[in-house]
Structure formats: C-alpha cells, structure tokens
Amino acid sequence: xxxxxxxxxxxxxxxxxYIFPNEIELHWGLLIVLYPYLTGLVAGAFILxxxxxxxxxxxxxxxxxxxxxxxxxxxxxxxLPLLGHLGHxxxxxxxxxxxxxxxxxAMFGFxxxxxxxxxxxxxxxxxxxxxxxMWSRKEKGLMKWIHKLLSLFSSDVSEKAIRFDKKSVRVIxxxxxxxxxxxxxxxxxxxxxxxxxxxxxxVLMPIVFLFSAIVSGIALVLLIYMIVTPMRRKxxxxxxxxxxxxxxxxxxxxxxxxxxLDFIHRVYESxxxxxxxxxxxxxxxxVSLVVIQVLIGMLIPLGSIAAxxxxxxxxxxxKLIYFVAAILxxxxxxxxxxxxxxGGQLFxxxxxxxxxxxxxxxxxxxxxxxxxxxxxxxVILYILFKLLPPWDEARQQVT
Amino acid sequence: MNILKILNxxxxxxxxxxFVKMFLLSVAAIAIPGRSGSQEKPKKKSGWLLADGxxxxxxxxxxxxxxxxxxxxxxxxxxxxxxxxxxxLPFFFRxxxxxxxxxxxxxxxxxxxxxxxxxFKPELSDKQTIRSFFVPKLCNHCDNPPCVQVCxxxxxxxxxxxxxxxxxxxxxGCRYCIQACPYGARFLHxxxxxxxxxxxxxxxxxxxxSPACVENCPTQARIFGELKKxxxxxxxxxxxxxxxxxxxxxxxxxxxxxxxxxxxxx
Amino acid sequence: xxxxWKKIPEQAKRLVVLAAILLAVFLVVRPQLxxxxxxxxxxxxxxxxxxxxxxPIRYAGHEVCTDCHEEVAEKKGNSYHRNVACEVCHGPAAVxxxxxxxxxxxIPRGRDFCIxxxxxxxSRPTGFPQIVSESHNPMKSCITCHNPHDPTPPEKPKDCAxxxxxxxxxxxxxHHVYVPCVRCHDAPDEHxxxxxxxxxxxxxxxxxxxGCHASDDPSVAGIPQVDIDSHGERYVCWQCHYPHLP
Numbered sequence: 008x009x010x011x012x013x014x015x016x017x018x019x020x021x022x023x024x025y026i027f028p029n030e031i032e033l034h035w036g037l038l039i040v041l042y043p044y045l046t047g048l049v050a051g052a053f054i055l056x057x058x059x060x061x062x063x064x065x066x067x068x069x070x071x072x073x074x075x076x077x078x079x080x081x082x083x084x085x086x087l088p089l090l091g092h093l094g095h096x097x098x099x100x101x102x103x104x105x106x107x108x109x110x111x112x113a114m115f116g117f118x119x120x121x122x123x124x125x126x127x128x129x130x131x132x133x134x135x136x137x138x139x140x141m142w143s144r145k146e147k148g149l150m151k152w153i154h155k156l157l158s159l160f161s162s163d164v165s166e167k168a169i170r171f172d173k174k175s176v177r178v179i180x181x182x183x184x185x186x187x188x189x190x191x192x193x194x195x196x197x198x199x200x201x202x203x204x205x206x207x208x209x210v211l212m213p214i215v216f217l218f219s220a221i222v223s224g225i226a227l228v229l230l231i232y233m234i235v236t237p238m239r240r241k242x243x244x245x246x247x248x249x250x251x252x253x254x255x256x257x258x259x260x261x262x263x264x265x266x267x268l269d270f271i272h273r274v275y276e277s278x279x280x281x282x283x284x285x286x287x288x289x290x291x292x293x294v295s296l297v298v299i300q301v302l303i304g305m306l307i308p309l310g311s312i313a314a315x316x317x318x319x320x321x322x323x324x325x326k327l328i329y330f331v332a333a334i335l336x337x338x339x340x341x342x343x344x345x346x347x348x349x350g351g352q353l354f355x356x357x358x359x360x361x362x363x364x365x366x367x368x369x370x371x372x373x374x375x376x377x378x379x380x381x382x383x384x385x386v387i388l389y390i391l392f393k394l395l396p397p398w399d400e401a402r403q404q405v406t
Numbered sequence: 407m408n409i410l411k412i413l414n415x416x417x418x419x420x421x422x423x424x425f426v427k428m429f430l431l432s433v434a435a436i437a438i439p440g441r442s443g444s445q446e447k448p449k450k451k452s453g454w455l456l457a458d459g460x461x462x463x464x465x466x467x468x469x470x471x472x473x474x475x476x477x478x479x480x481x482x483x484x485x486x487x488x489x490x491x492x493x494x495l496p497f498f499f500r501x502x503x504x505x506x507x508x509x510x511x512x513x514x515x516x517x518x519x520x521x522x523x524x525x526f527k528p529e530l531s532d533k534q535t536i537r538s539f540f541v542p543k544l545c546n547h548c549d550n551p552p553c554v555q556v557c558x559x560x561x562x563x564x565x566x567x568x569x570x571x572x573x574x575x576x577x578x579g580c581r582y583c584i585q586a587c588p589y590g591a592r593f594l595h596x597x598x599x600x601x602x603x604x605x606x607x608x609x610x611x612x613x614x615x616s617p618a619c620v621e622n623c624p625t626q627a628r629i630f631g632e633l634k635k636x637x638x639x640x641x642x643x644x645x646x647x648x649x650x651x652x653x654x655x656x657x658x659x660x661x662x663x664x665x666x667x668x669x670x671x672x
Numbered sequence: 673x674x675x676x677w678k679k680i681p682e683q684a685k686r687l688v689v690l691a692a693i694l695l696a697v698f699l700v701v702r703p704q705l706x707x708x709x710x711x712x713x714x715x716x717x718x719x720x721x722x723x724x725x726x727x728p729i730r731y732a733g734h735e736v737c738t739d740c741h742e743e744v745a746e747k748k749g750n751s752y753h754r755n756v757a758c759e760v761c762h763g764p765a766a767v768x769x770x771x772x773x774x775x776x777x778x779i780p781r782g783r784d785f786c787i788x789x790x791x792x793x794x795s796r797p798t799g800f801p802q803i804v805s806e807s808h809n810p811m812k813s814c815i816t817c818h819n820p821h822d823p824t825p826p827e828k829p830k831d832c833a834x835x836x837x838x839x840x841x842x843x844x845x846x847h848h849v850y851v852p853c854v855r856c857h858d859a860p861d862e863h864x865x866x867x868x869x870x871x872x873x874x875x876x877x878x879x880x881x882x883g884c885h886a887s888d889d890p891s892v893a894g895i896p897q898v899d900i901d902s903h904g905e906r907y908v909c910w911q912c913h914y915p916h917l918p
Contacts, residue, residue, distance in 0.1 A: 008493065011596040015497050025504075025516035027543075027590030031497045034581040034594065094579015094599030101559040101578060104706050107715055112582050113558035124694075129687070136683055159690065163682040171681045202656055203552060203588035356590050357672050359516055453713045456725050477796045479789040481760050488764055489730045505795050525788045526795070528804075538795035563716035573720035576707075609727035618731050624756040624789060625800070 014367070024360025033352050033364050037377045038088035043194045043216065044344045045085040045384070050191035050217070051224010052078040053127065053183060058254070060180040066250040072397030073235070074228050075131050080388035082123055087380050089115070091371050111197045122190045126183040132157075133175040135395055140164055141403035153394065191220040198347060205280035206287075206351040211269045218262040223340035225255045226333040231388070233330055239398070245322050252329050255336070256312045263305055283358045291353055291361060296346045304339010308332035454566055457612045465567040466633040467606055468661035469620070470643040471542055473668070475627035478503055478540035480522040482619035482628065487523070489607060489618035496520040498593045500604040501544035501619050506670055510534040514670050541671050542628065544619070545570060545591040545604035546652060546660030553583035553592065553603075562601065568633070568661055569608055574600040588653050606630070633661065730764035733757075737765065740772070744821055751822035752801075761785070761820065786814040792837040799867055801835055808834075828864035835867065839916050846917040856880070856915065881909040 015031055022031070056074035058064045090096045103120075106113035139158035143151050192213040198204075199212025209215075229251045236243050273281065288296055314320075315328045349364050367373040454462040486501045487494055496519075503522030507515050507529070519526070522540075529535075547570050554562050554570060561577035564570055572583075577600035584592040584601060592603045607617035611630075615621070620630040631640030640663075647665035653672065664671075680688070712718035734757040738745040741758075748754060759765055762777040780786075783805060792802040809817070817826050832853045833840035843849060853859075859872035875881070878900060884892055886900035904912065 008495075008596055011497070012495060015495075019496065025518070028496065028499045028502050028518055028521045029584075029590045029593040032594065034584050089580075092580075094581070094594060095577070098559075098576070098578045100705060101561075101576065104702055105560050105710055105715070107557055107560045109555045110558045110582070112556065112580060115558070132687075133683070159683075159686040161683045161686055168681055168683060172683070175684075197582075201552075201556075201586055203586055352585075356588055357516065359514075359672070453718050453721075456721055474797050477789055477800055478793060481788070485731060485759075485764075490727075507795065525791070526793055528791060528793055535794055539797075540795055560710070560715040560717075563714055563720075565721070566713075571720070571724055573717050573723070575723065576717050576720065605724060608724050610729055610731075612725050613729070615729070615733050621731050621733060621757055622760050624753075624760050626755055 014365070018363055018365060021363035022360055024355070025357055026355035026360040026362050027357055030355050030362060033349070033362065035348055035352060036092065036364065036372045037366055037374065038092040038372055038380075040341075040344045040348045041088040041377055041380055042085065043191075043198075043348070044223070044341055045081050045088070045380075046194050047191055047216065047220030047223050047340065047344070048227050048384075049078045049082045049085060049122075049224070050187040050220040051222065051226075052081070052228050053187045053224070054221050055225050055228050055251075055254070057180045057184050057187070060177055061184065064250065066244075066246045069244050069247050069399065070228050070232055070251065072134065072395075073231060074224075075127070075134070076391045076395060076397055077228055077231060077384075077388060078224075079127050079131060080384040080391055082119075082127060083387055084380060084384045086115075086119065087383070088377070091376060091380070111193065111200055114193060118190055118193050122186050126179060126186045130176055130179040130183060131395070132159075133172045133179065136161060136172055137164055137169055138401065138403045139395075157394070188217055192217050198351065203356055204351055205278065206284055206354070207347065209269060211265060211272075212347075215262070215265050215269060218258060218265055219340050219343050221258045222255065222262050222336060225251060225258060226336040226340075229255065229329060229333045230337070233326065233333075235392070241398075243326065245325075248326065248329060252312050252315065252325075252332075255333070256309065256316070259305065259309055259312075259336070263309065266301075266305075280354075280358050283354045283361070287350065287354050287361060291363070292346055292350045295342045296350065299342040300339050300346055303335055304342060305336075308335045308339070460612045460614075462565055462567040462612070467568050467611060468547070468631065468633045468640055468663065469544070469606070469617075470629035470631075470640050470647075470649075470663045470665065472627050472629070472643070472647065473539050473541060473664060473666040475625045476503070476540040476542055477625055477627075478505060478522060478526050479624060480525045481622045481624060482542055483521050483523045485618040485622035486604070489610075490605070492602075493596060495596075496523075498596070498602075500591075500602070501542060504541045504543060504671075506537070506539055506541060506668065507533070507535045508537040508668070508670060510536050537668065539668065541664075541667070542619075543589065543591070543652075544662060545587075545606075546589055546658065546662045547604075547606060549659035549661060550657060552586040552588065552656075552658060556582045556586040558582065565608075569606045569611075570603070571605055571608060572601050572603060574598055574602070577601050588656050588658065728766070730766050731759050732765040732769050734759070736769055747819075748821040751824065753821065753823055781813060781815060783814055786818075786820075794838050798838065799835065801867075802837055803834065804837060824865065828861075832859075842914075842917040848916065848918060875910075878908050881915075885909075 011032075018031055052074045055067070056071050056078065059067045059071040090099055093099055102113055103116040106116055136158055139154045140162060141164070143154035143158065146154065195213030195216030198207040198216075199209050201207045229248070232248070232251070233243060273284070311328050311332050315325050320328070352362075353364065354361050368375055370376070456462055480503055482501055483499065483503060486492060486499075490500060492498055492500055499521040501521075502518055504516055504518045505522070505526055507517075509515075511534070513533075517526075526540075547568060549564075549568070551564060551570050554564055557563075558580060559576060559578055561574075562570065562572045562583055574595075579594060579599045579601070581594055581601065584594065587603075592601050594600070595602045607615070607619075610617060616630045617628075620628045629639050629643045631643075632638040633640060635641065643665065644663060649663045649665060650667040651660040651663060652667075677685070707717045707719070709718040710716070713721070737758040745758075748756075748758075761780055765777055767775045768777050787803070787805045790802055792804045796802055814820075818824075829835065831840075836853075843851075856875055857872040860870050862870035863872055882900040884895055885898055887895075887897070909915075
C-alpha cells in the first residue's frame with residue numbers, strides 16, 4: 008500500500024485537465040508494450056520463413072531455418088510479459104481451463120497453443136527430423152541423447168519417410184501463414200475491440216499490427232543473419248540480403264500506407280475524441296510517435312533502402328545501410344507498440360484530460376524485468392543454434 | 407440445425423446481441439465440452455436463492471440519479487469506502503462525485519478532488535460560470551457490459567438480478583476489464599491485486615437493504631430500486647423525469663439512469 | 673483400424689502418441705483445477721455469489737436507530753432533516769447496535785462537518801439551504817443555534833442571500849444592486865420556513881419591467897429607458913435580460 012501511494016501521489020500533479028479518479032493508475036505498462044512487440048517478431052519471422060517454402064523464394068533459403076528458430080525463441084518468451092503483469096500470475100492457468108469465449112484475451116491460450124504446437128514446433132520437427140537422426144547417429148554423450156529425444160526416437164530415414172517430412176512441412180507452412188496472421192492479428196484485436204478507447208478501437212488495428220509485425224520480423228532476421236554469419240566467418244550472401252531488404256521495403260510501404268490511412272480516417276471523421284487525441288499526439292506522444300515511430304522508424308529506413316536499391320552502391324555500403332535501417336525499424340516498431348499501449352492509456356475516457364506514465368526500474372513491471380525479458384529470446388536463440396544448427400553445411404545426407 | 411437454434415435463441419432472448427457473438431458462443435459451446443453457453447441466460451435454479459428468502463431471479467436492480475438534487479457533499483463516497491472497505495486513497499473509488507462548471511465562453515472545467523470524499527471547496531476565481539452542478543458516478547451495471555465480455559477467465563459476471571460482480575478469488579488481475587470499462591468505474595485493489603468495482607452493495611440488497619450510498623444520501627439524489635416491478639420508486643423516477651444514460655452511443659445499456667443530465671457530462 | 677494405423681508413417685505415429693499424451697494430461701488435470709461449481713449459474717464460480725453476499729454490513733440502516741432512540745427519531749422525523757439518515761452524521765452503526773455500550777458512535781460538533789453540506793457552492797441546487805461560513809456567525813459552533821435533529825433556524829433569515837447566495841452575488845455586481853428582492857418577488861411568510869412548498873411570486877408581464885424602464889416619471893432619471901411597444905415586442909424582458917444581472 009505504501010509504495011502505491013508513493014508511486015501514484017506525484018502523478019496527481021502531472022494530470023492536465025480532468026481524468027476519472029480511478030484512471031490515475033496506468034494499468035498496462037512496459038510489459039504489455041513488450042508483448043505485442045515480441046509476438047510481432049514471431050509472426051514476422053515465421054511469415055518470412057513461409058516465403059521460402061510456399062512461394063519458393065530461393066534467395067531466402069539461407070534464412071529459412073534461422074527464421075523458424077527465431078520465431079520459436081521469441082514465441083517461448085512472448086507469454087512471459089503477460090504473466091509478469093498479472094496481479095496473480097499463479098492463477099494464470101485459469102485462462103486455459105475456463106476461457107471466457109467472448110474474451111479476446113482468453114483466446115490467447117488457444118491461439119498460442121495452436122501456433123506453438125501445431126505450427127511452429129511441428130514444422131521445425133519435420134524439417135529437422137532427418138538431421139536429428141543423422142546427428143544422433145554420429146554423436147556421442149549428451150548431445151546424442153538430446154537429439155534422439157528431440158527426434159522422439161524416430162529412426163526412419165527411408166526416402167518415403169523423408170518425402171513425407173517435406174510434404175508435411177509444406178502443408179504446415181500453408182496452415183502456418185493464416186495462423187501467423189491469426190496470432191498477431193488477434194493481438195491487434197485485443198486492442199482494436201475496446202470500444203471504450205477510441206485510440207484503440209479501430210478495424211484497422213489488427214491489420215496494422217500484422218504488417219508492422221512482418222516489418223519487425225523481417226528486420227530482425229536480417230539483423231540476426233548479418234550478425235551471425237560474420238561470427239561464423241562465412242560470407243554474407245548478397246542475393247539473400249538484397250531480397251530481404253526488398254521484402255522489408257515492400258511490407259514497410261504497406262504498413263506505412265495503412266497507418267496513414269488510419270490517421271487520415273481519424274482526422275477526417277473527426278469524432279468527439281479527436282480533440283483529446285490530437286492534444287495527445289502533438290504533446291505527450293510527439294517524440295515517440297512523430298519523431299521515432301514515423302520519422303526515424305519509418306521514413307528514414309524507407310528512404311535509405313530505396314536509395315540503396317536505386318543507386319548502384321558497393322556491397323559494403325549496402326550492408327551498412329541495411330543494417331542501420333533494420334535497427335531503426337526495430338526502434339520504430341517498438342515505439343509503435345509503445346504508442347498504442349501506453350499512448351492509448353494516457354488520455355482519460357472522459358476525453359477531458361491527460362495523465363502520465365512513470366516507468367519504475369525495479370519490480371515486476373519495471374524496466375529491469377522488461378530488459379531481461381528482451382534479452383531472453385537472444386539467449387534461447389543461441390541455445391537453439393547450438394542444438395539445432397540452422398546452417399546449410401549442417402544439413403545431413405542420408406548415407 | 408445449429409444455425410436454427412441460434413436464430414431461435416436470439417428471438418427469445420429479446421436482447422440486442424450480434425449474430426457474430428452468438429455464433430462464436432455456439433461454436434465454442436460445441437468446441438469446449440462442459441461449457442454452459444451464454445452466461446446471461448436466466449436460469450431458475452436454486453443457486454440463485456442467495457440469502458434468507460432472496461431469490462435473485464425475481465429481481466432486476468437499477469439506480470436513478472437526480473442531478474438537480476445532488477449537493478456534492480460526498481457522503482455517498484465516504485459511505486461507500488466505509489461499507490466496502492475501499493482503500494482511503496485518492497486513487498480508488500467505487501463511486502465518486504464530479505463537479506462541472508460551464509463558463510459563458512463554452513469552457514468546461516470538471517473536477518473531483520479526492521473523488522468528492524471531502525466535499526468541494528468554494529470556487530475562488532471570478533470565472534463567468536453559467537451552469538454548474540454535481541454528477542455522482544458509479545458502475546453503470548450495464549446490461550451489455552464490455553467488462554464481462556473481455557474477462558478472460560469468467561471472474562466478472564452479470565447476475566440474473568442485473569448486477570455486475572467480480573469474483574476476487576478467481577480474478578487473475580489482467581486488468582482487461584478496467585481497460586474495457588468506458589466509465590472508469592473499475593480499479594485494481596492495491597492489496598488483493600484484483601479488479602474491484604461497485605456491487606450495488608450486493609451484500610445489502612440481497613438482505614432487503616439499500617446500497618450504502620443511497621442510504622447515506624441526505625437529499626435522495628440517488629434512487630435505488632427494481633426495474634421490472636410496477637410499484638418501484640425507480641420506475642416512478644423513470645416515469646417522472648427525462649432520463650439519460652452515460653455514453654449511450656456505446657450501446658452498453660446502463661442501468662444507472664440520470665435525470666437532468668447535462669450534455670457536457672461524459 | 674489396426675491396418676489403418678500401420679499405414680501411417682513412422683514419424684507421424686510418434687506425433688500422434690505425443691499429442692494423445694498431452695491431451696490426456698490436459699483432460700485429467702482440468703477437472704482437478706476447475707472449481708466444481710464453476711459454470712453452474714453461468715460462466716463463473718457460483719460460490720462467488722455466496723462470498724460476496726457474506727460481506728459484513730457496516731451501515732445498519734435508518735430504521736434500526738428508531739428502536740432505541742425513539743425521541744430523537746420523532747423529533748428528526750418532523751424536521752428538515754427527516755430524510756437525512758442518522759448514519760450520515762453519526763457514522764456506521766452495525767457494530768453499535770450489537771455492542772451499544774462499548775462502540776459509541778461519533779457526534780460531530782464542529783462547524784467543518786455541517787458545512788460539508790451547507791457551505792455555499794455555486795454548483796449546489798438553488799433553494800438548498802447554504803451559508804457562506806466565513807460570514808455566517810464565524811466564531812460560533814453551528815449547534816449553538818441549530819439543533820441538528822431539528823435544524824429550523826431560530827429566527828427567519830434576515831435576508832434572502834442566506835439561501836439564494838448565487839443570485840445575491842450576481843445582483844451585487846449588477847445595476848440592480850440597490851433593488852431589493854421584494855421589489856420584484858413577493859415572498860409569503862411560509863417560504864422562510866418551508867421554502868420548497870411555498871414559492872415567492874415572480875413578475876409575469878413586460879409591463880412590470882416597464883414600470884421603471886419605460887416610465888415618464890422624472891424620479892427615475894438615470895435608469896435606461898426603452899419604448900416598450902417597439903423594443904423586442906414579441907418577447908418578455910427576461911428572455912434576453914437576466915434580471916439579476918441585466
């Protein structure tokens with residue numbers, strides 16, 4: 008009780024206009040910013056992987072397994088911020104046991120389980136099964152048994168079985184694309200369906216979330232590819248990199264168009280909430296929305312990738328541009344999530360005033376925990392790379 | 407067959423409810439064994455016999471608020487905090503009172519210092535106020551409650567007598583209901599870490615008493631009563647006044663009815 | 673069935689078994705964790721209702737007090753405070769009615785409690801008795817003149833501003849500052865003791881204002897004059913001019 012008084016009392020002075028007395032406490036903080044950010048990376052990375060299998064984009068083959076493992080690493084972490092922000096994390100299992108079917112949030116259990124079990128793990132398993140068997144045959148000790156266990160002690164490497172694997176991967180990918188859309192579209196729906204909040208309530212919200220997810224996912228895989236490949240002392244495949252950058256560029260165009268459409272629509276319809284929202288956007292959200300999200304996170308990367316594509320630049324310069332652009336995109340998408348989650352709570356539902364979000368450093372919902380959660384997928388990804396090397400040269404031939 | 411059932415149900419229930427919701431519910435009812443379907447479906451079950459002779463299925467509660475009678479003394483706020491052990495902090499309210507001051511130039515200022523718990527101070531400035539009044543606020547106990555719709559686990563629900571309650575033992579503290587409430591009527595209890603809100607003093611009304619805020623209003627600005635009985639002070643109140651609800655455009659169908667509500671109130 | 677199972681590729685069989693195990697675990701665990709009464713009355717824990725109904729009551733309700741405090745109840749019942757429940761001033765009494773010797777209720781005696789309701793605020797409805805505490809016998813406790821159980825003022829208010837402070841304030845800065853209220857309003861004596869039942873009169877005709885503002889009488893020199901026949905003839909004066917701040 009004491010700490011909540013200490014946390015909330017100074018905020019009373021920061022309020023401008025009128026907010027409902029219960030609104031002084033901002034309920035969804037940094038952790039809930041992380042949640043759509045992480046799931047967005049998952050969905051984006053998976054959709055990138057699907058391009059290889061479903062649309063046969065050969066250039067992207069080097070990133071296929073990497074994308075899958077990236078998606079998995081981030082998906083494992085994605086529920087953690089949700090768990091951390093709950094008042095009672097120990098009761099979270101109720102969401103699986105007695106889901107309220109009219110609640111978008113309750114669907115999380117199903118969408119997440121479906122995506123993790125039926126899509127991502129299955130696809131990775133079928134894709135790696137032959138390699139797992141071959142590795143475990145060669146290896147000794149712990150690794151041998153880990154790989155054996157991961158392959159579920161499967162041993163059939165006949166041509167027929169491998170054909171079945173390949174077919175399965177294709178089918179799962181085809182199911183996986185709508186599933187990935189579902190996974191992140193539904194995260195958008197969690198916000199977009201709150202009619203009490205005009206900043207969130209928008210049919211475009213799931214779609215905007217989805218495309219920004221794909222943007223962030225592609226940018227992330229691009230970053231990982233550009234960091235990991237030199238670390239392995241291998242040359243970066245420029246064909247692959249250019250292709251990645253192209254896709255990133257196209258999806259960013261769609262994403263930016265959608266966001267602009269949403270903006271124009273709001274301004275044009277000019278509903279009762281327009282005054283408070285414009286006060287918010289031109290005031291407390293100006294830096295994170297206009298400067299970081301739109302200018303630094305969208306326009307500058309768009310412009311620089313376009314420049315790299317138009318002018319015949321040396322490969323080294325291109326790499327630098329792509330790398331910087333991808334980092335800026337990550338910043339931009341993170342602040343997109345911030346602006347939706349935090350921004351949507353900064354104005355009162357009385358539409359008469361603004362409040363403030365004060366981040367804490369310690370505590371479950373503080374900066375430190377969020378930082379750790381953000382680091383975790385990278386650690387998991389490192390372990391996954393060790394257990395299931397995604398590199399082409401690790402692929403095994405049946406002997 | 408299934409579709410027919412749905413349509414039939416929609417007709418019977420006389421509720422404005424979207425086809426999509428019914429469809430989702432029925433799909434879910436098939437998909438998840440053991441689920442009991444829509445939670446609003448009134449059920450004549452002994453489970454609704456809640457206290458001595460109180461059969462919830464025979465009641466439907468609502469509240470009327472007459473703005474012209476409210477003196478902004480904040481006794482309702484104080485009584486509510488006392489009765490329901492709401493933290494005595496200026497951040498947590500099951501009910502609160504707002505003061506509106508509308509100036510000749512159209513400027514509107516709203517205030518609710520400590521939720522009106524200590525009443526209000528005489529205004530000092532010389533602003534040209536042309537209208538001014540108090541508005542008590544509380545949970546509207548919506549007939550179409552967005553908070554219940556979004557609760558992921560079934561910890562908040564609508565009773566057959568029309569009251570929205572929170573099961574604090576089952577609440578996981580996700581705060582989606584707080585986001586979904588258009589009226590700011592919910593908060594997270596700082597100690598239990600679960601969602602909390604006005605219950606219409608369910609522990610009192612099931613024993614034939616009125617809610618603490620109504621009991622303690624010195625001017626009878628709050629009228630509590632039955633909605634489906636002819637001889638009820640609330641029905642009379644609704645007959646005698648022009649009635650408004652808060653944010654009617656959101657189709658939440660509140661059961662807190664305001665008489666003489668100003669257009670500026672949101 | 674068995675022949676069908678044999679046709680399934682080896683790796684698929686392993687997945688089916690794994691999925692079956694997971695499903696079985698879920699089906700076994702679920703009933704253990706879901707409260708047995710969940711879903712009985714709707715998508716919630718039915719016993720939550722009992723938990724909520726069992727919350728202790730603190731405000732005993734106005735009827736109970738009468739049982740012991742008959743005299744006070746009767747006095748209050750005939751006063752302006754008849755609709756003010758005892759517990760508004762004296763606080764929650766549920767414990768007091770069980771342990772009347774030990775749990776004494778509060779008796780607010782200071783000015784600061786009465787003014788919670790009776791301090792003049794422009795937002796308060798017209799006609800509700802209000803005072804400006806700074807000028808209304810500032811050094812005296814309210815209860816020296818008013819019995820809270822029968823708060824009728826000991827003498828009738830000296831001027832209208834006692835209740836109509838908002839109007840008085842407007843009038844104070846208007847050109848009508850020297851026009852006494854009774855020039856326009858005829859207040860019956862009963863209005864001073866029962867204001868909401870007996871209303872003062874209000875002017876009904878343009879000619880009433882014309883008495884001063886359309887007069888040839890030289891004694892009204894300096895008062896704005898209009899030609900009452902041509903000046904806004906379709907309206908009564910107070911549709912445009914607020915008489916307390918014209």
